[in-house]
Amino acid sequence: MSDVQQRVTDYIAIWNETDPAARRAAIDEMWTDSPVYVDPLGVAEGRDAIDAFVGAAQQQFPGLVFRVAGTVDAHHNVARFTWELGPEGGEAVAVGFDVAVFADDGRFDRVHGFLDKVPS
Template structure:
């Protein structure tokens, strides 16, 4: 497992943390304070906004979990990776592709997300 694979797993762990206070604590460990997250449905900046966004996504897909869709592909301070969202051990309902850029401290500072498959 590469360093980026570990970072991606920590990223997905944040998305799977349902307690808002615990999730915010994890967000501060994984993301820079000025983190910028953009996907087709949202654009937020900062820890609090990201925490709220993740909580809203969990409300939209209750009981679903994020899992890696394969290994990350990385160079320099950026990585691209796929993820899946679905019931634990079940078929993915949503599949996405993200590009993450790390800050100088090794935390994620930017995420650019794309949705490859969404429920109709």
């Protein structure tokens, strides 16, 4: 798990990747064959659904970017981290934290998202 900070940084980069082909290539590389992403706004099962979920978030929040806030806390095959969504260099309009479960090969298998601050 020594490279978990970089893996999480790469995961957040997926949420900011606006080129559909590049985003999908990153999802295919970083996620297992049958991944699940879940947060209070929905459940995405499989790479296609995760790709669509990320694309929908980008459409809902145009011009905003996700960023890791703080250090990633990890042990065994689990990591938790805080993220923010806001304008580049600006104050976050949304804040949450995710708990990621990694497969033995280091790819993301499950991500459970929680929202601490949401836009009004």
